[in-house]
Amino acid sequence: MMKYSLKYSLIFLIVLLAGCNVGKNKNETIPQDETLFPKGDKIANNNFTGTAWVQMMVSNDSTYNTSIGNVTFEPGARTNWHKHPGGQILLVTDGEGYYQEKGKPAQLLRKGDVIKIPPDTEHWHGAAPGKGLTHIAISPNLQKGSVVWLQPVTDEEYSQSTK
Numbered sequence: 512m513m514k515y516s517l518k519y520s521l522i523f524l525i526v527l528l529a530g531c532n533v534g535k536n537k538n539e540t541i542p543q544d545e546t547l548f549p550k551g552d553k554i555a556n557n558n559f560t561g562t563a564w565v566q567m568m569v570s571n572d573s574t575y576n577t578s579i580g581n582v583t584f585e586p587g588a589r590t591n592w593h594k595h596p597g598g599q600i601l602l603v604t605d606g607e608g609y610y611q612e613k614g615k616p617a618q619l620l621r622k623g624d625v626i627k628i629p630p631d632t633e634h635w636h637g638a639a640p641g642k643g644l645t646h647i648a649i650s651p652n653l654q655k656g657s658v659v660w661l662q663p664v665t666d667e668e669y670s671q672s673t674k
Contacts, residue, residue: 547604548581548647558660560669561588561637568647576653584608584644589637589669592661597652601626601636608644609673610636617672620644630655635664640673 551566562585569579576597584606592613601610603624610626611617613633620626620636628634630652638644650657664672 550583551581557663558591558593559588559637560591560663561585563588563590563637571650571653571657576651578650578653578657580648582646582648584638586638586643587640587669588644589664590635591663592633592635594631594633594659594661595628595650596630596656596659597650597654598630598632599628600649600651601628602647602649604645604647606644607639607642608637608646609639610634611672620646633661637664637669640670 548568549566550564552564554563554565564583566581567578568581569575569577571578581604589609601620601624603620603622603626605622607622608620609617610620610628611634612628618626619639626636636646
């Protein structure tokens with residue numbers, strides 16, 4: 512039996528995503544209403560401000576210790592401050608948004624961006640004020656713990672970060 516590291520699993524996922532356009536004419540565009548992955552279920556908890564959806568693609572198990580979800584944010588929607596004991600990786604697949612670590616300036620996110628978040632780094636991410644955002648959220652090393660949810664990102668923090 513072969514063992515695959517997270518590195519090779521991520522490479523496979525990126526190659527798989529990139530291969531979705533193989534055989535298409537370079538001038539051909541994907542229709543606006545066509546998405547790579549389903550939008551999923553509306554998130555109905557207090558860990559988000561605004562409306563967001565999640566489609567879980569890989570659930571945690573003892574073999575991979577990883578979860579992967581496709582998360583879609585309406586304009587202005589965002590997570591609370593939170594941290595992951597095992598770190599997190601975000602692959603932006605559509606739209607525009609922001610990622611911010613506590614005590615640092617926010618980073619603009621655009622389609623194609625990859626954000627590697629170190630373990631236990633307090634952060635938030637979400638859509639820009641006038642645009643939606645979709646990203647694949649990868650939570651590795653779940654044997655160290657899942658996510659620790661913290662306080663909401665206030666409207667003042669959000670508006671200061673997204674200027």
